Amino acid sequence: MAVFTDTDELHRVMTDLWTAISNEKDMAAQLLSSRLIVTFHYREPDGRLTVDCSDGKEMVITVGDCNKKPVVEMFMKSSVAHDFWLGKVNVPLALIQGKIVSKGPVNKALALLPAIKPAYGLYPAVIEKNGLKVSIT
Amino acid sequence: MNPFVFHTPTRVYFGENSASSCGDFLRELGGTKVLMVADAFLEKSGALAPLIDSIKESTGIEPILFTDVPSDSDVDCVNKATVIARTSGCDALVAVGGGSVLDTAKVINICLTFGGEVLDYQGLNIIERKLLPLIAVPTTAGTGAEVSFVAMVKDHGESKKLMFGSRFLAPDVAILDPLMIVSLPAKLTAATGIDAVTHDIECYVASGTYSVFTDSLCLESLRLLFEFLPQATIDGDNLEARGATLVASCMAGVAFTNSGVGITHALAHAVGAKYATHHGMTNAVLLPHGMRFNFESVYPRYARIARFLDLAVEASNSIDGNSISSSDDRALAHLLLNKVEALLRQLKLPLNLRELGVPELTDENLAELVDLAGADPAIMFNPREASVEDLTQLLKRAY
Ligand SMILES: NC(=O)c1ccc[n+]([C@@H]2O[C@H](COP(=O)([O-])OP(=O)(O)OC[C@H]3O[C@@H](n4cnc5c(N)ncnc54)[C@H](O)[C@@H]3O)[C@@H](O)[C@H]2O)c1
Ligand SMILES: [Fe+2]
DSSP states (O other): OOOOSHHHHHHHHHHHHHHHHHHHHHHHHHHHHHEEEEEEEEEETTEEEEOOTSSOOOOOOEEEEEOOOOOOOEEEHHHHHHHTTTTOOOOHHHHHHSSEEEEHHHHHHHHHHHHHHGGTTHHHHHHHTTTTOOOOO | OOOOOOOOEEEEEEETTTGGHHHHHHHHHHHHEEEEEEOHHHHHHHTTHHHHHHHHHHHOOEEEEEEOOOOBBHHHHHHHHHHHHHTTTTTEEEEESSSSHHHHHHHHHHHHHHOOOGGGGGGGGOSSOEEEEEEEEESSSSSSSTSSSSSEEEEEOOOSEEEEEEEESSSSSEOOOGGGGSSOOOOHHHHHHHHHOOOHHHHHTHHHHOHHHHHHHHHHHHHHHHHHHHHHHHTTTTTTHHHHHHHHHHHHHHHHHHHHHHHHHHHHHHHHHHHHOHHHHHHHHHHHHHHHHHHOOOOOHHHHHHHTTTTHHHHHHHHTOOOOOOOOHHHHHHHHHHHHHHHHHTTOOSSSSSTTTOOOOOOHHHHHHHHHHHTTTTHHTTTSSSOOHHHHHHHHHHO
């Protein structure tokens, strides 16, 4: 069974998660210091989310179409994104298997990984709030 | 067993004079106009002649030669070669040289196949379909670039390298001809060989990505390198030793491109980017430090390597011959570390970053190196997580 029933649900969950991240002072500060614009492209269901840290002060989250030019783009199935935020994805293996596509400077994309790791802890509450019927263990 | 994926699309052809089969392979692959990207030294020495002759003979094609590849190749070189290839209507490539030349040819192939800007293709797994035919003829035995899915070139005037990774980057054919590397000087023979040793050791302990396929490649490759690298270094004309190191480095290439490397490579990429040190030589300095850093996390895996190489028997036969129990993983793992350090001394490679020519490391320089290493893809595959402090201490110890 698909994790997300449709694009709207996927967008709602990812927006809530990134809003929660932007409210966590330490994590937000680290991401803002990267000054990156990152776009996540999801499929099954399709979705798109852009996180703009470029002004260094405020993270701007946009779902769907966005005319900002990202520095880094990540492409994956929505279920891979879900597993990732549960901390269940072996990222090196997923990259080798081609389950995650990373476009742009690889070092900049990878530098974000340690910064967003604490967000794993935020995800179960986001799932619960949105009433997703999936196992989070 | 962990989940894994293993894939190797490259046809590997080994043998003395195998370079003179290049034309046959090219005909099979269907090239009608070929760009030969080659090392300038090899052009001058006449070593390209068998390849060019074979291409002319089998296909009637006169290859367009491009030898203007700097040792740390960059986007400008790629763009220049792409323009030449495009205006000449090239639809296939032959790359003859060390890792720098092979990597450059791989990136030229991306631009020639898809057009557009080279920067549009940096990243992992972006390239999702076949490139133009590429035949790789390595003239160093170390990088494994003749079979690997990655290529790196420098950005315009920057110290950072751009990374391109996709299984479609692997050349179609790798021709391993020991005659093509006899001219490689001793120091570079040793250094490139240690690059392959580092691929094997790091891949063998890579975090959750190694498999029984890569294990077997790493083990046999290490056996060949420990046995033949000293001979290939001392006696460059020894074709048996040259051949063995060439095959071993290719095996290590297949292994690491499927399972990754680790902290030694992450640091070597950082030091190489900032101080333009040779990749293999930098790995040589850092490998024992990387192994020590990972020791507690992976010593049972190091012990497996030691068992395969019969290091306990070797130790008990030595002059101070202490016998080591075959179940003592820690002691066996130490034997592997000792064996690596002994090889580095035997090959007379630099033993620290200072000897390598790296200037005094200020706090600022250290911080920059740590930043680079911390964001290097290789670090992801390391079995033990490394903090900023860990990386800093490791570099200080290596200095
Ligand atoms: N794509 C990959 O999988 C991969 C893996 C490891 C390293 N690399 C890259 O490879 C590069 C290093 O490659 P390398 O170690 O092969 O060295 P290299 O290609 O930089 O060559 C080193 C020197 O050896 C000379 N040389 C090469 N073959 C020779 C021969 N047969 N006789 C005499 N001289 C010869 C070259 O002219 C050059 O001066 C680095 O840029 C590194 O980033 C790529
Ligand atoms: Fe290497």
